[in-house]
Structures are given as structure tokens and as C-alpha cells.
Amino acid sequence: MQRHGTSVYRYCREALRDRALAEDVQQQVFIAAFRDLPRFSGRSSVRTWLFAIARHRVLDAVKARRRSRSHVDSEDAVDLPDPRPSPGERLDDVRLREALVTCLQKLAPHVVTAVLLRFQQGFTFEEMADVCREKPGTLQAQVARALPSLRTCIETRTGGTL
Numbered sequence: 001m002q003r004h005g006t007s008v009y010r011y012c013r014e015a016l017r018d019r020a021l022a023e024d025v026q027q028q029v030f031i032a033a034f035r036d037l038p039r040f041s042g043r044s045s046v047r048t049w050l051f052a053i054a055r056h057r058v059l060d061a062v063k064a065r066r067r068s069r070s071h072v073d074s075e076d077a078v079d080l081p082d083p084r085p086s087p088g089e090r091l092d093d094v095r096l097r098e099a100l101v102t103c104l105q106k107l108a109p110h111v112v113t114a115v116l117l118r119f120q121q122g123f124t125f126e127e128m129a130d131v132c133r134e135k136p137g138t139l140q141a142q143v144a145r146a147l148p149s150l151r152t153c154i155e156t157r158t159g160g161t162l
Helices: 005-016 019-039 046-070 074-079 094-105 109-120 125-132 136-158
Strands: none
Touching (some): 046 125
């Protein structure tokens, strides 16, 4: 946890856009890893294995959040967490970051995972393939197709060119 905890948390926070939920998911990841450690076969690195667990826990959290939001009464909707970055976070360009977050939310969850693993965590496509259980070429194509649409979306939201 000392070695990979921060990067797992960052992935969860960016994918979920909710700090508290990201902390919960991070804990679930390391509890699952501890529980399943005897079954870890070493076919991948520990980091890749942890991110595979994280990916599944994030997808579970997204589904659970979607289900709970569909059951929320309209007057309770005010209590939902704000998905925007907190004011305390140091950002070089708040407008660009907010546009990126908004545009990422328009992508399919599996594409968001691929983009975050590639650019936030620095995974190779081969490592991503182990995490996502996809072919490296498929993930490379997903990322390549996502970038132009992200760029167009961000340019539209910020009113300029990148």
C-alpha cells in the first residue's frame, strides 16, 4: 500500500470524481489484494494486478452510484457530492481541467479507464491489456479514437484551440 496506494487513489479519484468514494474504493482494493494474495500467481506485476482490482471496484462503484441516483427523490438531489475539483486543489488551468473532466464524462466508462491508465498512470498498452483484459491494439485504438473527440469537446467548452 505504501508503494502503490497514492497512484491507486489518484486513479479512483479521477475515475469517480468523488474523494470520499475514491478513498473507500482504494481501501476495498487493498483489502481484496490482501485477501487474494495467496492466489496471486505473478503472471503480471503487483501494480498491474492492483489496477485490475481497482478497475473492477471503480466500475462497481459507478454502477452502484447510478442505481442510487435513480432512486433519489428530487429534493434529496441537493445532497449529492459535487463532481468538480475542490477549491484547495492546485491547478494550472482550472477552466481546462473542468472542461477535461466534463468531456471525460461523455466517454464510455471503459474508454475513460483506458485514457486514465495511459495518461494519468503511465501504463503501457501491454500493462493496460492485463488490467482491462483486452488486446493492446484494441486499447490503443480506443485511446486514439478518444483523443480527437476530447480535443474537440475541450476546445468547444473553453472557446479556443489547444
